[in-house]
Amino acid sequence: MHELRIVGVRVELPTNQPIVLLKEVDGDRFLPIWIGAVEATAIAYEQQGITPARPLTHDLMRDVLVALGADLQMIEINDIKDAVYFADLVFDGDVRVSARPSDAIALALRTGTPVRCTEEVLDESGITMSEDDDDEVEKFRAFLDNVTPEDFAE
Numbered sequence: 001m002h003e004l005r006i007v008g009v010r011v012e013l014p015t016n017q018p019i020v021l022l023k024e025v026d027g028d029r030f031l032p033i034w035i036g037a038v039e040a041t042a043i044a045y046e047q048q049g050i051t052p053a054r055p056l057t058h059d060l061m062r063d064v065l066v067a068l069g070a071d072l073q074m075i076e077i078n079d080i081k082d083a084v085y086f087a088d089l090v091f092d093g094d095v096r097v098s099a100r101p102s103d104a105i106a107l108a109l110r111t112g113t114p115v116r117c118t119e120e121v122l123d124e125s126g127i128t129m130s131e132d133d134d135d136e137v138e139k140f141r142a143f144l145d146n147v148t149p150e151d152f153a154e
Contacts, residue, residue, distance in 0.1 A: 001076070001116045004031060006105060008047060009040045020105055022077075022115065029126035031077070031117060033085050039102035046109040058106040065111065075104040077117040080124055 004022040018040030022031040042058050071092045079086040087101040
């Protein structure tokens with residue numbers, strides 16, 4: 001299992017489809033996941049420290065977990081089928097709740113919960129690149145501007 005950090009939300013051009021970009025903490029693979037606009041907004045708001053006038057769904061989920069005393073241990077991105085990613089919210093006692101990765105990531109940001117990914121998913125969909133190499137980062141940005149979900153389907 002590999003821990004990932006949330007790099008941020010990007011937009012694929014020309015379709016304007018949001019992508020959440022994750023990166024291995026102890027590696028150089030990136031994991032792009034196509035997400036919905038609502039989830040992209042929820043992730044971006046939290047990363048930018050924007051507090052909406054009323055709680056978003058993910059804020060509500062966090063508040064319910066706190067009120068119930070539930071301890072969210074980690075988010076686990078654990079499968080990909082037909083270019084669709086799957087994740088679990090993992091609680092104490094290995095209690096698992098299936099979730100869309102975008103919702104799980106938005107919740108992880110609000111709770112400080114680590115995001116982890118299986119080796120199999122990273123092997124299938126991870127993109128290797130060094131963040132330190134400016135040319136490579138620019139190439140990656142160009143890649144994000146032109147990549148489509150079908151590029152990750154087998």
